[in-house]
Amino acid sequence: MSSGGPEGDRTAEAQDLSCSPDSPVTERRNRSGIISEPLSKSLKHSRALSQYTPACNPASVNGLHSNGHTKSHLTKSQERHHHQQQPPPQQQQQPPASVPTLGKLDRTLEQMLEGQNGLLHFAQAAALLKRAGMEHMLLPGGMGVGVGGETGVTSGDLEAASAVEAVSGLADFAYGMGGGFPFNPGLFIMTPAGVFLADSALHMAGLAEYPAQSELASAISSGKKKRKRCGMCQPCRRRINCDQCSSCRNRKTGHQICKFRKCDELKKKPSAALEVMLPTGAAFRWFQ
């Protein structure tokens, strides 16, 4: 009759997860920091990602992040941006109104990651590579119309413009159908979960610690039987077990993660993969 249940011995440290100091959040954490919390509290109000950061630092929200794994690299990449891309003093004048700032660019990239389950599709990858000065890794010959096509643009403008363009102006990005595949295929890892920038490309681009990209890619490419959670989708971001679903109730026998924390990617059948969502909305199959 251990009526401890979910409410049993909730610790005050769990309250750290809440940004609101007066938030009456009382949770119980397991060894992995997963919180068991009744459905009524947690599931109905899925927490924003920023609420899981230790200090709710607004600056950290600006960084590229999606889960606890990526906390550290945020600051690293931001430092990189500061150190490597800080314009010389004479260029610190106001940027042209039409040119996004690096901060805006970062937010754009963050939005890309947020919105695409962490996958970088080709146009986004192109933007990142360009941003890192890796245009040469794109295949030459105008195959990448729209990404490598801009001329007469300063590098800074190119970086920002191409990234924004990658997000919003994808229509002229030529895939297949005469346009050809604009990237060096070696830069990408094709996995059941999607297409990822290869580690090498990430490293070269200074993006080695992009959330989940390298980790997931390596995990899958290594031929492990088990797939890993993508770490990017809403369920993966969730850090709270509902304690009420069948998986939670039958944890001992079911061996299943809370239904509300089940990775969206893992819900899909692996065979449904090897398909890339093109910016045009069409699906590109790597293998027929």
Place this chain on the structure above:
DNA sequence: TAAAACGTTCTA
């Protein structure tokens, strides 16, 4: 080594 969690199989 225990807990977490994915994959497979079984059952309703």
Place this chain on the structure above:
DNA sequence: TAGAACGTTTTA
């Protein structure tokens, strides 16, 4: 076909 149970792998 969805959910439960179990085997197995992974991770801390």
